[in-house]
Amino acid sequence: MAVSPEGAWRPFPELDGRILFDEPTGRIRFSRKAPLVSLSATVVAVRHGETAWNAVENSWQGSVNARKNQLTDHGIEQAERAARQLFRQIKADVRSKKEIRRRFDELVIFTSELNRARDTARIFVRYAAAELRKSGIPFRPRIRVDGRLNEISFGFWDNKTLDEIERESPEEGERARSYMRLNALARSGKGRRRGERFIDVVGRGLDFLKSLQAPAYEEKLILIFSSAVLINALRVSFGDRSLENRDGVIDWRSYSPPHGRQSLLTEGRGGSWFGDLDSAVDRLYNEMDLTLREDVMSRFLDEFVRQMKDGPAGSAASLAMEKGFFSRPVSLSPGHFMGVDLGGTYLRILLAEVTPDRRIDEASMVSEEFVIPDRYKTGDRYRPAKGEDLFRFIAGLIEQILTASPDRDIGWKAGLTVAFPMRLTGASSGAFTEDIGWIKGWSIPDLIGRDPARMLQEALADRKLTRPEIRALADDTVGTLLAGEVLDGSTFGACVIGTGMDVAVWEGDTVLDVGAGRFDLASCADMITSFDRIVDRASGRPGARRLEKMVSAKYMPELMRAILGEFIHHEFLFDGFRSSVLERPYHELDNPQAFRAQDLSTMVLDDERHEIVRNVLERVGVRESTLDERIVTRRIAQMILTRSAQLSALAMAATLRHANGAPDRVSASGAPSAGVSDAGRDYTFTLDGNVAGRAAGYQQILRDTLELALGAPLAARVRLRYRKFASAIGGCIMASSVG
Template sequence: MATSVFQETVRQFVLSKEQVQKIIDGLTEELVEGLSTTDPKNITQQPSYITRLPTGKETGLYLAIDMGGTNLRTAAVHLLGDGQVGVTMEKHEITHELKTGTGEAMFDWIADCTASLLKNVALDMGNADLHMGVTFSFALHQTAINRGKVLAMGKGFDLSDVMGHDLKDLMEGGFRRKGVPVVVSAIINDTVGTLVSHAYVSPSTKIGVILATGTNAAYIERASDVSKYTGPACDQMILNTEWDAMGKASYLPQTKYDKEIDAVSLVPGFQEFEKMVSGLYMGELVRLTLVDLIERRGILEVLDGKVPESLKDRLVFKTLFMSTIESDSSADHSAIDRVFKTSFDIEGLTSEDRAHIFELIHTVGKRSAVMTAAACAALLQKASGASVNLDNANEITTIGIDGSVFEKYPHFAHKMMEAMTDILGKDRASRVRLELARDGGCIGAALVAMVAQSGGAV
């Protein structure tokens, strides 16, 4: 009985070809809709105002800032040509006091951090202004390559006098007050940074993806198809898809556990795709499933149907635990005993329990890989004819992927590639490369600053 309950439950996370195709079709429909919509509630398909990728030959020294939810990274990026870079980087924690203070205090602090970097690299340009690219991992209504109005920030930020203001003006205000000779030449999203920076290293890169706590993607689209773009005429445009905000229950294969995660989230019905694939939620999916299985006596019969207090709090089963367990290749999955004893004070697991827990974790992880592959396939399909041609046997298309889930989760890249082969067919999939991309925020920002400052097509 217990085994049948378990198998019936885990089977919900195994996707059929039909379900995968529905995801591709649904996301493609939302990608197309995002090209034209002017609804302020629809934040997808944001024009980056970047109209070309680097060639890998660019050289020069540019400053960069990567501002995320936890840390601020400042960097001096030396573009050396031939896809080579030298980076001097400093990392600074953004404290709760800064996050909830005034905008002026925040941007003065950013200027101080930049001054620290300049001192560290002994950079003195005399009276010449230094050009900086900024990666801003928050919602922004971009109006030019170096301008954008700050929208809702989230991630614990509650700054006064920032919302609705132009980020370039806010940044440069801090630099002026602190006497730091820096001009903001470019502002980009972290996913756009991933695409641009990896294209410098691998010129065949046409898509950038982030798969970490959250997920997002950027790609190259025909400018003529982006009807909501009102900037200078151009042939193509890098778009920040904000695919994290995509996903509708009508086509996503949600289990009751997915629906529960969505229901108790800050904004139910929003970011439903992200809630099924990203690092913040994978462990919680496993926890909810375990709790349900324990109550239905489908697993861990030693608990006699009673869920321990250690498993009752949201997000206590980390995706890191999944990674640790899938990393253990031993026949008896001994890592499961260690994780459950150390983190949840649960002992007495049988060999069947360990096999079942491993199967559950493997299946949830694989579903994330398959759904991410489906989303990439939707982008490849949308970009076909614009920047991608999978029917040309001599052309390779690279997808640069940054983030802890892709980099550190065991066999994730392999699972994605298997799914891409199932979706695209062996021949077309053989022309796609999935490559790890790193430091996209700083290197990408520096590259775009270079393109903007040199008068390139932006």
């Protein structure tokens, strides 16, 4: 069957010309006049459970009620799961017994004439009645049977396989193969055995929906139990363009809801609806992927640039915008230096030599990375964490490294970089400015107002160590900026993305710590999802350092836990099984089985079998999962990592726009409007942090988002260079550059 040319599309008169129809093939597409109907009711369609004939490949079930068209045991299980989900959703936001009774009393239930749909509806009614009976609420609804909701009739093809059709009629076999190839159906069979076209099903489905415009159905919640093709026909009436393929043709056969799954057709004033797993995941994707929300990205950039321009004294400013005590050109003094980098999860110590010609000998650098035990970050059930204990621990590791070094007797000088808020008073002095709280999983209140460089020097003295001398102190992002400047040549900025997140840039020839993690997103709060708010409320510091929470390795696993918890609550995943491990917060001391940021990355890299996802889920207490559930889990992990990279890229893009003269907004094409310099300069960002360096595909997402935010010409001149231990290298550079 040849595909008809574009000119063959004609308005279908029986649908008021709102659907275009290609009669030779039976294909349809939307006209500009869609949707065909609107309702004040909320309408949810539920596909019946599986039948024996559904499991047969290359077969057509049609509008038949034979024995093989009844629910199988598996189909009954699917219907029972659907019943639980529907019941939970209907009463989700209802508190009082009176309101629950009113909602179920007003519920309207329709089903087709086919037993598979009627039985799925009966299973829901039985379950709901049993659950409501526990609260003393009677539930005896009328199930309204309507033939307009029947599945498409394939006529001659009904309850036949392709092989059977071809044996009985080669002509019909060719027609069936064309149907499978084009997902289109003109007519099947002849005379009384003639089948329906999809557009005929759309017509009777639309006729049914128009009957719901009667006053009796206004603002009601209506459940429709039916079959896949009929449900897609109803979606066409509501103008659901997700059914369109790349050519704009309605691909009504490929996008079918799974058995026992619900589809929100329209959300009127009949109540809000969370939807089924597919719709919930799609909604989450639309909220999480910022590239789909150009207006939100523009507001983020505009507000970030404005706060950079106004400085920390500006009205409602949330960025730190603190100038540091290091400048360029960076002048190094020969000698042996140590970089000590105190991060949110790891302590990194690096030894480096600056040669007589004032270069860092990268080949001879020695580095060690240590996990900081929880007892030094948060204490334990017997005693709180103390600042002195933390720095004694660090001093002990320094002693361990120097003892093993052949150069242990050399007069080492050290620079300390810290991933926590400080107010610096000089190149080697400063003080912590706020409680090291949940954001990085720390709580050491007695550190507030104390100088970390002095505390480390005193801890070394307690161990009778006269070296190294702590000569410099800075934020870890400043250390990363200096490392990039010295090792890679001229650098525009640095971004550390790990347990926390921050950006530093050069303002003229002086270091500027932007304090990007503090950005509050006040002007673009609609990028904050309900799941973000769940985690934020549990943080102990709601609303503070919002950007860092939404990007960091500490936050992402908690977000994963919140999303999965909500999906489990609605029984969209794992049959509603709630793992005690999954329910416990990541920051609890004795919860080694909880999600970790690296889990998200490894799950994203999983193959089609999704065995890594299975192993992670088993570790957090989910012992049984289907392949589809593991695919969804992996997709959620990808969304979380993607948004983290997009937010980090927007912060970097904002610093570039600030330096170049910010345009008003990002254009629809992704190109910036007038105002960004088009000089031929390149802009290099040095990256550090485990998320930036290890998360799957993270740097590519950074590049893609920079291109969208800055436009291709400027983004092409941005270089991203990841350097492991860049902050610690920066500590060595700081110590060498201080006179």
